[in-house]
Amino acid sequence: MEIERKFKLRRLPEPLEQYEAWEIEQGYLCEKGCTLRVRRTDERYCLTLKIRQERSGASALVNVEEEYPIPREAYEHLLAKADGNRICKTRYRIPLAEGLTAELDRFHGKLEGLQFVEVEFPDLETSARFAPPDWFGEEVTFDPAYRNSRLIFTEKDSAD
16 A cells, blocks of 8 residues: 655755665556556666555545566566656655655656655555645645656646
8 A cells, every 4th residue: 555645846955966866767558547657766677556546535645556576678578568758757765754755756858857756654644744844845646747657648848
């Protein structure tokens, strides 16, 4: 189970270079009732199945998410079949209060300049009481324009 909230940025936390970062490339094979994604994180390859479960009254988007490691060759084969554009981004892991971590994504290529931050929570209660740091901007958790699986079909200006 994944409980996650997503926000635009008001500003970047500085200095950004002090935080752990890695390069991600991903593509989407399906978004009809569930999302099927292939992802390369540095030299790690995986296939992810994500099923959205919006719960009434929940302050976060709740997903069932299963991730499976795959060989590079399988990743390349599936990525060639992916819908829309590939997503390329740098992800920074930024420690927050209460043992939480912000994952700040800065996009490259066709989505250059787009950036947002996500926080994953251990439970709905922690999500509900979360007070975003001042560098976070507007919450976009429920805005479909900010789903990576939708960004593959759009240019940068649709989610700015």
